[in-house]
Amino acid sequence: MTMKLSTLVLGVVLGGIAAPAFAEGDAKKGEKVFRKCKACHVVDSDKNRVGPSLQNVMGRVPGSVEDYKYSKGMIAYGEENVWDAETLDAYLEKPKDVVKGTKMAFAGLRKEKDRADVIAYLMEHSEEVAEDEEKADSDS
Numbered sequence: 390m391t392m393k394l395s396t397l398v399l400g401v402v403l404g405g406i407a408a409p410a411f412a413e414g415d416a417k418k419g420e421k422v423f424r425k426c427k428a429c430h431v432v433d434s435d436k437n438r439v440g441p442s443l444q445n446v447m448g449r450v451p452g453s454v455e456d457y458k459y460s461k462g463m464i465a466y467g468e469e470n471v472w473d474a475e476t477l478d479a480y481l482e483k484p485k486d487v488v489k490g491t492k493m494a495f496a497g498l499r500k501e502k503d504r505a506d507v508i509a510y511l512m513e514h515s516e517e518v519a520e521d522e523e524k525a526d527s528d529s
């Protein structure tokens with residue numbers, strides 16, 4: 390059920406990816422930005438560190454990695470949201486404003502470009518997006 394929903398939302402997001410609301414991200418630069426996240430997160434495996442693994446985070450329900458103990462705020466946020474370019478952009482700018490009571494001790498990325506780049510990098514490490522992109526291509 391949640392899978393269905395996230396796939397649906399993803400489709401909408403991918404369709405809107407060229408919308409001017411978001412600066413286009415550069416995954417290569419995003420890898421550098423991700424250094425700021427590395428103390429607490431990995432993207433290339435499902436290992437949780439201080440924070441949950443961010444592998445396949447795109448299209449995922451917030452707070453849904455098994456065996457990771459999230460804050461109540463993140464679980465509540467996941468009841469109505471899915472991680473996509475838009476929700477990640479907001480969360481990464483001001484984590485505590487978007488997810489009340491989040492335990493992610495990170496001030497945020499103030500530069501829009503840094504957020505767009507790191508989101509592109511996270512997208513590269515999300516299989517579901519790659520599959521969906523193919524599907525979206527053949528659908529259109």
Ligand code: HEC
Nearest residue numbers: 425426429439440441451452459460463491492493494495
């Ligand atoms: C000091 C450690 C720390 C740093 C640095 C950090 N995070 Fe986090 N992150 C966390 C913790 C802890 C959580 C769990 C938050 C909660 O449960 O409220 C989290 C949660 C997240 C989530 C939600 C994941 C999910 O499974 O729902 C995303 C997305 C995220 N972080 C992205 C980032 C990115 C991108 C960066 C770098 C720009 C970053 N974080 C930097 C500790 C950190």
